[in-house]
Every structure is written in structure tokens, then in C-alpha cells.
Amino acid sequence: MLCLLCSFVAGMMSSTAGTVIKSTGSWYLVYLDSGLSVECRMKGQLRIKGLNTKNTNPLAVGDRVDVQLERSGDYVISRLYDRRNYIIRRSTKLSKQTHIIAANIDRAYVMATLIEPRTSTGFIDRFLVTAEAYSIPASLIFNKRDLLDEELCEYVEALMQLYRGLGYPCWFISATDEKQVNELRQEMSTQVSLIAGHSGVGKSTLINALRPDLDLRTGKLSEAHSKGMHTTTFAEMHRLGDGWIVDTPGIKEFGIVDLERAELSHFFPEMRERFGQCRFNNCLHLNEPGCAVRDAVENSEIALTRYECYLAIINGDELEKEYD
Numbered sequence: 001m002l003c004l005l006c007s008f009v010a011g012m013m014s015s016t017a018g019t020v021i022k023s024t025g026s027w028y029l030v031y032l033d034s035g036l037s038v039e040c041r042m043k044g045q046l047r048i049k050g051l052n053t054k055n056t057n058p059l060a061v062g063d064r065v066d067v068q069l070e071r072s073g074d075y076v077i078s079r080l081y082d083r084r085n086y087i088i089r090r091s092t093k094l095s096k097q098t099h100i101i102a103a104n105i106d107r108a109y110v111m112a113t114l115i116e117p118r119t120s121t122g123f124i125d126r127f128l129v130t131a132e133a134y135s136i137p138a139s140l141i142f143n144k145r146d147l148l149d150e151e152l153c154e155y156v157e158a159l160m161q162l163y164r165g166l167g168y169p170c171w172f173i174s175a176t177d178e179k180q181v182n183e184l185r186q187e188m189s190t191q192v193s194l195i196a197g198h199s200g201v202g203k204s205t206l207i208n209a210l211r212p213d214l215d216l217r218t219g220k221l222s223e224a225h226s227k228g229m230h231t232t233t234f235a236e237m238h239r240l241g242d243g244w245i246v247d248t249p250g251i252k253e254f255g256i257v258d259l260e261r262a263e264l265s266h267f268f269p270e271m272r273e274r275f276g277q278c279r280f281n282n283c284l285h286l287n288e289p290g291c292a293v294r295d296a297v298e299n300s301e302i303a304l305t306r307y308e309c310y311l312a313i314i315n316g317d318e319l320e321k322e323y324d
Contacts, residue, residue, distance in 0.1 A: 015066040015078055019104075021237035021244075023061055028077060030067050031237075040067055040075040054098050060086065061235040061246055062103040062192065085134045087194060088257050098257050102194050102235055102246045111141045111197035111206070114152050119198055121159070125309040126256055127196065128168065132267035133259055139169040141184075141195070143202040146174040162303055166269045175206040185210050189241025199250025207247050211238055216247065261314050265293065268310055270302045284314065 021037070022029035028040050042059060059065070059080060066079035086103040110127045112119035124140065131138035140163055142156050153172075160170035173180040188210065195203050204216040237244045265271040265285055271293050279290025296302040 015068050017081075018065060018067055019237070020059055020061055020063045020065060020077075022234060023057060023059060023236075024234050025057075028059055029236075030065060030075070030077065032067065038067065038075045040077045043068070043076040043078045054096060056097050056099045060100040060103045061237055062086070062105060064104060085136050087130060087134065087136065087196070089130065089251070090257050101196060101248055101251075102237075104192065105136050105194045105246070106191035106243075108136050108138045108194040108196065109141050110138065111143055111195055111201045111203055113142070113144045113198075113201045114156065115147060116144065117198055117200045119201065121305045122309050122312065123198070124163075125306060126313070129256060129259070129264075129267045129309075129313070132269070136194075139171065141171045141173060141206075143173055143175055143206065145172055146176070162306075173206075175202045175209050178209075181206070181209040185240065188245060189243050192237075192244045192246065193240075194246040194248065196248045196251060201250075203247060203250075207238065207245055210240055210245065214238055256313055259313075264310065264314050268306060270296070270306065271310070285310070286314070 016032055016034065018030040018032035018038075020028050021031045026041065028042070029037055030040050031037050059077065063083065064081040065077045066081075067075050068078045069075055083103045085105060087101040087105065087108055088098050089101065090098055108127075108131050110124055112124055128138050140160070142160070145153070145156075148156065156172055160172060163170055171180070171184060173184070175181065184206075195206065197203060208214060208216050235246060235248045237246050259267070261284060262282065271285065274292045274296065277292035278285070278288070280288055283291050283293075285291050285293040293302065293307070297304060297307045
């Protein structure tokens with residue numbers, strides 16, 4: 001009898017691994033490797049052991065964790081595994097806190113629109129810099145093609161030529177176009193894909209097109225400012241074939257976190273390929289003589305918008321706001 005009781009207790013306290021697929025702040029939905037999804041809270045000891053206190057979210061969507069079933073019948077997260085990578089940003093301009101958007105990502109897609117709302121190239125570039133810093137392959141999705149006139153379409157094509165030249169695959173789509181969505185579905189169905197951008201750029205609309213059975217809530221733009229209104233409140237992962245899509249709340253500002261001035265240029269591919277060409281090994285590409293990067297900007301070999309973004313970050317203007 002005693003042995004049976006011991007076995008029962010041991011079974012209750014054993015751990016099983018899984019992935020956090022939804023975070024609501026205090027509770028987490030974990031998809032166990034067995035295929036079961038369970039709601040969990042974070043174990044107190046895990047909280048004490050010191051996850052980074054600067055983070056607003058100690059656990060993020062995509063995190064690999066161990067889960068235990070307690071005697072009370074509640075599931076608790078007892079262990080956080082090392083992250084392979086993650087996308088992180090500063091919470092607000094004046095805050096020292098950071099927010100991890102998602103972890104263990106195979107590819108990050110920054111979704112942008114030229115109108116309703118407008119996404120600045122500065123926002124795009126800050127996102128790409130962060131993806132580079134944490135070794136996450138990145139792509140761009142320019143949405144709402146159906147709303148653009150010929151001139152704006154040509155501008156998008158020019159932007160895509162720029163970013164493709166830097167090694168970033170680009171998509172120019174309407175999220176309501178079934179053929180274009182099917183092509184994206186084929187790419188995303190074998191990987192963990194993060195989709196991020198401002199509110200109103202069409203993230204939830206695209207995910208609904210990729211997975212019509214989800215029926216995610218979408219919102220209208222604010223008539224007063226043509227800004228997107230948040231419809232996704234918490235980050236959440238959704239199955240797509242053999243892969244996952246990470247849907248994220250709209251990001252108003254993207255703050256660069258924990259990058260040293262001396263290493264910032266490492267995360268601009270067009271600057272990285274000119275390493276060793278400057279006169280000084282510690283060149284910051286500001287006002288130093290013999291700077292290969294500034295020469296490339298003057299010769300239009302590096303886009304001025306990209307260099308201006310680099311200057312803004314290195315001079316301490318860490319945030320690129322929505323609709324600047």
C-alpha cells in the first residue's frame with residue numbers, strides 16, 4: 001500500500017517538457033510534448049531564482065519549460081530551458097525594463113504598411129538590427145498591396161530591392177489574396193514564425209487567412225489618426241502544419257536593448273561587409289577620417305535611411321515611434 005502511494009506521489013511530481021504557447025501575465029498555456037495543452041502558473045522557486053528582473057515577462061511565448069502537476073491539481077512551470085534566441089525590446093522610452101516578445105524563433109517577419117497605418121523605415125531597421133543581434137533570420141512582409149496606387153507600389157518595390165540586397169527576403173501582398181497567402185503558408189508551415197509590426201498592419205488578418213478556423217479578432221483603424229487599434233492582447237502561438245505562427249500585440253515603439261556602441265555596426269550587413277576597410281580598427285563611422293562606411297554612404301552604396309537609423313541608435317535615440 002505504501003509503495004503504491006509513493007508511486008502515485010512520484011508520478012504527480014514528475015516533470016514533462018513543453019512549449020509556452022500563450023502568456024497572459026500570471027498564467028501560461030503550455031503545449032506539452034505529449035500533445036496535451038495545460039494552463040500553468042510559474043513556480044515560486046523559479047521566480048525567486050532569478051530570471052532577469054528587468055524583464056516585464058520572465059517567461060515568453062516560445063520558451064521551452066518543464067511542467068509539474070502538484071497535489072492541488074494545478075500545473076506549475078518548474079524549469080525554464082536556455083533560449084536559443086529571442087526578440088526583445090525596451091518597454092517604453094523612459095523605462096529600464098525590457099520585454100521579450102518571443103523566444104526560440106526560426107524566422108521573424110516584420111509586417112509593414114505604407115498607409116493605414118504608415119510604417120517608417122526606422123521601425124523596420126530597428127527590428128532587423130535586433131533580429132541580427134540575436135541570430136534570427138528575418139523577412140519583410142509589405143501588406144495592403146490592394147490599397148496602394150502605382151506610385152506607392154513602385155516605392156515598395158524600391159524598398160524591397162534595398163532589403164533584398166541586404167539579404168532579407170521580402171513579400172508584397174494583400175492578406176486577402178489567396179494565392180499570395182498560400183505561398184506564405186508553404187514557407188511558414190515548417191518553422192516557428194514570428195509576425196510583428198504596428199497595430200493595424202494586418203497581422204491577425206493574415207493569420208486568419210493562413211488558418212481560417214482560428215477566426216482571430218481584427219480591428220478597424222482609428223478614424224481620427226489612421227492608427228491601428230490593438231486587437232491581439234497577448235502573444236500567442238498557433239499551429240500551422242508542422243510549424244507554429246507567433247501572433248503578437250501591435251508594437252508602437254521598438255527600443256533597442258543592450259547593444260554596445262562599438263558593436264552596433266555588426267548588425268547592419270552593409271556595414272559588416274566593410275569591416276577592416278576603415279583607417280581605424282575602432283571606427284564608429286561617425287566623423288573619423290578614412291571611414292569606409294561613410295564613403296559608401298556618400299557614394300550611394302549604403303542607403304542614407306539605413307545610415308541615419310544607425311546614427312540615431314548610436315547617438316542614443318533608441319526608440320522608433322509609430323507614425324513618426
